[in-house]
Amino acid sequence: MKILTGNDLKTGDVIWWTGSDWSRHVENAVDVGEHGERILHEEEATRRVNAPYIIDAEQTDDGPRPAHIKDRVRALGPTVRPDLTLKPADPEAGNWVI
């Protein structure tokens, strides 16, 4: 599957395209199929997202899992600071990245 990601222009937060809006949680990302480029340009023009790009991901029971480790780190947060990730209560969350 193809999903869209970028950073919130104002806050810099990592965000994922949900089909109608942007979410901080990769679980909410949707497959954009062949429409990635069009959505990317439209959304960039709204200034809701900065530097968006299309990535490959795998659909899993827990939602989309980015194909590349770099995007998995982006999706979770720094593995060396579990308290600053999106899953601060789960010290094992870093294993999802690897």
Place this chain on the structure above:
Amino acid sequence: MYQYDQYDQQMVDTRVEEFRDQVKRRLAGDLTEDQFKPLRLMNGLYLQLHAYMLRVAIPYGTLNSKQMRMLGHIARKYDRDYGHFTTRQNIQYNWIKLEEAPDLLADLASVEMHAIQTSGNCIRNISSDQYAGAARDEIADPRPWAEILRQWSSFHPEFSYLPRKFKIAVIASEEDRAAMRLHDIGIQLVRKDGELGAKFFVGGGMGRTPMIAPEIRDFVPADELISYAEACLRVYNRYGRRDNKYKARIKILVHELGAEEYTRQVEEEFAHMKTLGLNPPVEELARITEYFADPAFEGNAPDELDLSDPDFKLWVDQNVVAHKQPGYAIATISLKPKGGIPGDASSAQIDLMADLAEQYSFDELRVTHSQNIVLPHVRKSDLYAVWQKLDEAGLAPANLDLITDSIACPGLDYCSLANARSIPLAQKISERFADLGRQRELGELKLKISGCINACGHHHAGHIGILGVDRKGTENYQLLLGGSAAEDTSLAKITGPGFDEDGVIDAIETVTDVYLEEREGDERFIDTYRRVGMARFKEAIYG
């Protein structure tokens, strides 16, 4: 310490307001990201993996307590309560909001600090010896010269768009504590027949093509130092490769021309420069130098030290070095606790270090390229009190220059350029070698970890270096041996095929075992490696 004059302050304040307007226009849609990106980078604001990252310049790594407290304030107010001290003596914040960046920069400007020229193809923050002004072995204080270079290079119109970024280091002792020969220009202050001047080394650097800077001039009179630096830059600016980012650093130009031909061209330019009268006026040199006068040391401060507390003794043995003034010492605060993140400090720790500097170190702190903090002027009789307060705050690891005092770049946990994580390796190594007795048995051992070939973690210069690479989407680590950033500068060599995370840590343990077996007398790891050679280590690692 240097204090801004009206021009310095006006330049920084004006830049803050200019950037405030640029941010406003970006948020309003009047600037595209393509238009805005170079503007934010000129103000040190990157877009990294998780958020905007701001790199704040700390000129030659020197801070007063008010500035240090401001760094803590910024961590609390604008970031997530911590900052990361870098291998270029700066500090980075990882979670900055674009809309708040102008206010942050205004706060910084209020204590004579900024983030200008911490990115882009310009002359970056000047680095220097963290012991400057306190070291016994320096022939002069390098900081006035670093400050003059800072002023010369700030907004230098000719050097704002160089072929590539440009880094300068200034030292003033034979012992190199600033990785001087791994800079684009390394300047070593020297005396010749009593006259102060400088040796120039040009064309060093790490990154994907590491090179040790050759010496191109053994003596430039001190009052011509700026002109000579300008000549070096002019030749580079004219002939440096702009067609290929990977060949654009000055080291490539010096290598391709040959040091002799590059020097000839610099000398020709220098002869021309001399006719232009560009040297700073003598009275300006004197004015700047006055800011770096010795603090009011007590003439009869006691030189004895009560080392009856064994933990304190370990810290003194490892982290405290002799000061030029009897009765005083230079103390290094290690930011490398067991399992910690090299270079990270919480706002509370930053505040504490500021308090200690104010109370015990004539209001001064230094950031080291090894990602530690120095209190440069502590009375020996105050060391115990300083140590106790550091210990309470988790800031008293007694591991300076030992295997757990590793350098590590932010790596793939934060950096968009990285291919692999570097911090987890530093953490695991600090746990594997946690026993201080074992660390001390291994002695001086510089371990340096980079998460990509750009080498922010200085892996080329590690006695033991680690380079993280991407191997078919998986993190892989190459092991290197034999580098040094000190006066015996050398570049490390790759041992062979890479490892996974646990594998490289096992390999490091093997390497240290070989060292202990082969060591003769009081050889350091690097000495034994140089004597024995790579093959012995390689055989032990790969069988």
